[in-house]
Amino acid sequence: MTETSQRPRPLRVLAAMSGGVDSAVAAARAAEAGHDVTGVHLALSANPQSFRTGARGCCTIEDSRDARRAADVIGIPFYVWDLAERFREDVVDDFVAEYEAGRTPNPCLRCNEKIKFAALLDKALALGFDAVCTGHYAKVLVNEDGTRELHRASDMAKDQSYVLGVLDDRQLAHALFPLGDTLTTKDEIRAEAERRGLAVAKKPDSHDICFIADGDTQGFLAKRLGKAEGDIVDESGAVVGSHEGAYGFTIGQRKGLRIGTPAPDGKPRYVLDISPVNNTVTVGPVAALDVSALTAVKPRWCGTAPTGPGTYTAQLRAHGGETEVRAELLDGTLEVTFTEPVRGVAPGQAIVLYDGTRVVGSATIATTQRVTAPA
């Protein structure tokens, strides 16, 4: 097996450049490897803000300018493509709709699936490019028969294969992740950027959702969904507080519940369940969050779909740990049983299955089965 980033044949590569340090170094490495690289910054907001507000996003004019400067230094052509409409439809609207339905979406994953490796990739291929390059930390390996495998990055601490778990074989065949085999710290990537003369070397990392620049997800949702006051109830159904919209909560959430009456056992309470139908949020003790099994829908496989039950490791959220599962695909639904109960599993999130470091596939969590069923 060989890594795509080291393939000898020069490719025509479209490098997606967010204006951050990772994608800039990725583009620089692709160019250095001899590929014919063109940089493109995706304008994802219809009303880009002139200045950075709060946490760094990737939608500001400043980010676009940073990406352009990086491309100048690398010495590659650079363009800005307006994918704001597609992004709004496929990522932002989906994000809002998922929260409205009481689920917890992962917009980065959705963006990779629908924008970077769909809208952008399709356009790139049509225009004569061979591949799309990003600054993700993940590896694509090529099998003898030409099929592709997606693997965790060499550096597990930075691995981003989870948010790429939605990519299928065709998408992987046109993906280039030059940072995937990096066994270096973020500081060393910054040092590399510095060495290459890239001014983004000192730019802060982005952690938050790019289209919510101030990091206030609740406020963002409230503006779109309006306020809808409802009850916070405990497991017995007794009202213990109120909220301004059930959509604003995530399963496993502890902070921001503002419950007046303390729990009988005096211990903190967590969001156990969100019911958009009757606008109710159920809270309870931490033990009630333990999940023994789940079902997940819309499975996507990196390669051929597995047949019969299998044992995998699973990751349930970005930056989450691994846990052992038994999984089987039954009538298009993935049925997953955990070897050990796990805590805080939210419908809407993706479950990504791994075989060692290899990504097997992913699916969207639909239902969970609690160890102690809520009353």
Next chain:
Amino acid sequence: MAYLDHAATTPMLPEAVEAMTAQFAVTGNASSLHAAGRRARRTVEESRETLADALGARPSEVVFTSGGTEADNLAVKGLYWSRRDAGPDRTRILASPVEHHAVLDAVDWLGEHEGATVEYLPVDRYGRVRPEALREAIERNPHDVALVTVMWANNEIGTIMPIRELANVTAEFGIPLHADAVQAFGQVPVDFGASGLAAMTVSGHKIGGPYGIGALLLGRAYSPVPVLHGGGQERHVRSGTLDVPAVAAFAAAGRIAAERREWFAREIGGLRDDLVDAVRTAVPDVILGGDPARGGRLPANAHFTFPGCEGDSLLLLLDAQGIECSTGSACTAGVAQPSHVLLATGTDPDLARGTLRFSLGHTSTQADVVAVAKAIGPAVERARTAGLT
């Protein structure tokens, strides 16, 4: 390399480079009273006379600015303020909807911050304002119009406006007319004195002069309220130390632009015709933007709409082959928006995304046309596959 974006900026003429570099070594503030100052002043005034001569104006009518954008702002805002000061009812501004953003955004700003009522004049499918349409708009209330602003020739689709006829209408009502002639200068006859205009904008770097210099031609009867206050230079209308090297180079370029105008229209216009023919042959369903009549459009402008294509895609594909052109529309953070000019002419917004503007200039050659003829067919085919995202 085929540089076909001269409407964005055109290479400096050797004569302009020479005039500019010669002045770099000379010291002197044109406002100073000593010998060095007088020397600088002399250069400025000679340049002013040269430009006035090239534009059919009197030297005192040439007000140097930092470029076309500043001249447009000075004309639109300054005339609005002075007219309103003289008659508080005069708050209506009539503007063509196909203006450059330097006019459009200045006018909109007056609407948002200075109580102006902005009215966009109707245009035909070539983006042209008809004198009857202007008359009709004025006659709705001739007493409340502060000014009218209509560009001499459009920067995107090249349509030439009937400036003399429009000025005849405004003159009847005693209303000042401003024209942005940035694209017209050097390509069509521009005679400020005969035009009937109150004010007219020209720019250095579009005619083979340097960046950062332009002028507002300003009739002597007009005293617009300044946008920049300070030392009172340029008839107290535009303060700021004069950029002597840029002024000298602008004048050198302006003189040549006027002298070679007929040659330009004939030779470069001929190349433009060849380019249009070549593109039409390669892409039979292409739509030519602006007035198809030779006399109705700038000789160096060729504007196309390619159905089913994204202009951005075409630009990337041609750029990769060394052909430099423009989608012709203004950018926000580098993101192309459908052109306000095309939308004003009634073009479907989806179609308006597939535009390219080729603008020729004094260095254009037959080889540039050949390069486009060869590349455009395959590029359009490929861009169509990529479609509209």
